[in-house]
Amino acid sequence: MTVAPAVPDAIVAPRHPGEPLGIVAGGGDLPRLVAAQARLHGWEPRILAVGDGIGAAWLPDDAWPMAWGRLGNAFAHLKDRGVQRLVLCGTVSVRPDFRAILPSLKTLAMLPQIFRVIRGGDDNLLRAAARAFEQRGFELVAVQEILPELLMLPGAVGGALPSVADRAALRRGFEAAGVLGALDVGQAVVASKDRVIALEGIEGTREMLQRVADLRRRGRIGPTERCVLVKGVKPGQDLRFDLPSIGVATIEEAAEAGLVGIGLSAGHALVIGIDDVMAAARAKGIFLWGWTRSCAEEGSA
Amino acid sequence: MTVAPAVPDAIVAPRHPGEPLGIVAGGGDLPRLVAAQARLHGWEPRILAVGDGIGAAWLPDDAWPMAWGRLGNAFAHLKDRGVQRLVLCGTVSVRPDFRAILPSLKTLAMLPQIFRVIRGGDDNLLRAAARAFEQRGFELVAVQEILPELLMLPGAVGGALPSVADRAALRRGFEAAGVLGALDVGQAVVASKDRVIALEGIEGTREMLQRVADLRRRGRIGPTERCVLVKGVKPGQDLRFDLPSIGVATIEEAAEAGLVGIGLSAGHALVIGIDDVMAAARAKGIFLWGWTRSCAEEGSA
Known part of the structure; x- marks a missing residue:
């Protein structure tokens, strides 16, 4: 379900x-x-x-x-x-x-x-x-x-699968994205299973990812810390506009930031150019995960 | 009270x-x-x-x-x-x-x-x-x-006073800092009365303020939008360490970001070098406000 x-x-x-x-x-x-x-x-x-x-x-x-x-x-x-x-x-x-x-x-x-x-x-x-x-x-x-074909599907979309630890990172990220969205701030968060790394303010996702890339270069994020980008729909947001979205550029920016995967609200987020996005994700070894309550609870990819 | x-x-x-x-x-x-x-x-x-x-x-x-x-x-x-x-x-x-x-x-x-x-x-x-x-x-x-003398006092500390709109910005900032802190992310937020501008992740307050300065230079924050820095204690945090703190450098970084004031949890935040901090705040025209429930509700400086 x-x-x-x-x-x-x-x-x-x-x-x-x-x-x-x-x-x-x-x-x-x-x-x-x-x-x-x-x-x-x-x-x-x-x-x-x-x-x-x-x-x-x-x-x-x-x-x-x-x-x-x-x-x-x-x-x-x-x-x-x-x-x-x-x-x-x-x-x-x-x-x-x-x-x-x-x-x-x-x-x-x-x-x-x-x-x-x-x-x-x-x-x-x-x-x-x-x-x-x-x-x-x-x-x-x-x-x-x-364009209903743009809507993110649930579960693993594309190549790589999130590990158990990666799903814990997704869970942490969606929790933070939820409270962020409830404040009408941003929709995007970078998290590992242990902590939230970055939160999107008015700067937007791209600049937040550049910040994460910079933090990693400077050793503020360890080389073994597996981090994910999460973009979640805001609680109660009008679904007729401003759904969270990603495109090929997002994959490249995520790879630049050393992320292992991206989580999106399934059915409430847009993937712009799914074929290119999947190809880029495969090339960079980044998983794409459509988040739903059931995917979270079942816990297995 | x-x-x-x-x-x-x-x-x-x-x-x-x-x-x-x-x-x-x-x-x-x-x-x-x-x-x-x-x-x-x-x-x-x-x-x-x-x-x-x-x-x-x-x-x-x-x-x-x-x-x-x-x-x-x-x-x-x-x-x-x-x-x-x-x-x-x-x-x-x-x-x-x-x-x-x-x-x-x-x-x-x-x-x-x-x-x-x-x-x-x-x-x-x-x-x-x-x-x-x-x-x-x-x-x-x-x-x-x-060093109890380091604790932030309630209300207006030093020269400038927050306007009614500035206190609305402080309220918005402390609301966001509260949920941020509950997630054990950062303690610092920049907000105007209309929106949250930036949230502190692992990068720390200084780099968040540099980001705000950059957003302002690029016109992402309008010249008339009055923004404040808020540093709040995390809900339920152990008060024996890691209280939010500011020093002279914080005032300079806030001025660089075009902020009009700084709000701190009164009695739950440290001001490192109060005389120098007050002098710097006066020189830059930045207000310092010790946030308490009563200061928020009474609403007048």
Whole structure:
């Protein structure tokens, strides 16, 4: 028995071929993948680039770079293009400075709401952004409703298996990730079976892993201490956006940090490019483990 | 009403002038201060340097550098010098590698216990080390029993005062530090009133503050976001060692990170060199706040 996945089987399909799908696209590989797959499934992607997504190389000509001060215009922009449903995906690592906001006329009345959006933890930010869109009649769709094949599976995915000690490290990591997530801080933790090594703040997973690599180089982590990366869904988080995710780069960064494996919440985390991720994990000797309550309790791979 | 301090008034004095006081000295300024003050109070310090403390410039000629593999000899060394009571203080940032331990004959039988000492979180490490000493008849004394003047006071200490928003940041920071400490990870957190910015893993407070300085330089923290450093005692931690502490360097590192203030558990944290710390805090415009339940609830400085 496994924990129910965020979305069991349902795929959200376009109501008619070429239905516009709004994609509010931050940074990273996920928005590009979502746009490409959505098109394959018959959607016509309409992209608003935000935060780290602005200026991304893959963006089509008609992508609209949305500065925070123009959020009001974004709604009109999407409605004019027939968008009813949209996806929020990708990373937004730099929060706008309040003082840098030069609001457009349409945005002026929304300033209090925008301020709510750009304050607070990541989860608050996304919840507030989602609410702003929903209040204007848009329907939010989760990435995994369009691309359920991205959802992490339970158990050993790929080559290597976690040892008994490694599963103790996973357990410790998920325990820490749970309390971290409950505080709406990060989703990622590095742990060994004996201790928690690093916790993700606003710096993000990549920089946390660079820190761990540095700690290992300096002998602050012994050469025999087997450490794992854990990315867990936040307790009670809205599963329609900001699921924990990994890609090929995560495997490489984990290998650089000397980690032996990665644990993800099965059914509540995204693997971006599973074939490449598995190949990279095999090449680096890193296990991938889909964490569920039952996998934890049964305790054997 | 304030939370009872770790040690209200009691000063542990030597039973006779020149009673030897064992000092198991890690890195940082604290062991040197403890040795100097203990001597003023009539003790004769006997120093075992461990971890980061080995090779420290201030060490007197008769300080004994204790490699982990010679823990067994340490007991005999201290007993031969008439030590009955001892203090554990200072930092031990690099854990010994199991494979690097070449135990002496006296230590061989203790290997399982040594392994317990050097595994687990910091709090586990210290608890296990304390137990090893106590089982051999030594009495552990807390730093604040010898130097109660180091204990942080409640409320505003020094110049600047936290604003209402700053106290909200302190509240958020102490909440996060509490759950962090319950997991036996770090004691330190950086937070603003809206979010937790960084959490201390094994890297220590200094490196966490360097990370925050870097995040601010790169715009990941806005110039108007007022952030505080919080160092809290771990729930249920043994108050005889490893109290959270700050010194002048902490103020400088906090200023470098653009922080507006520092919160410490009143009565459960050490300020190393209060006059210099206050002068540095005034010079940098950083407030110092001793956190207690009542200071939190009354909410006004």
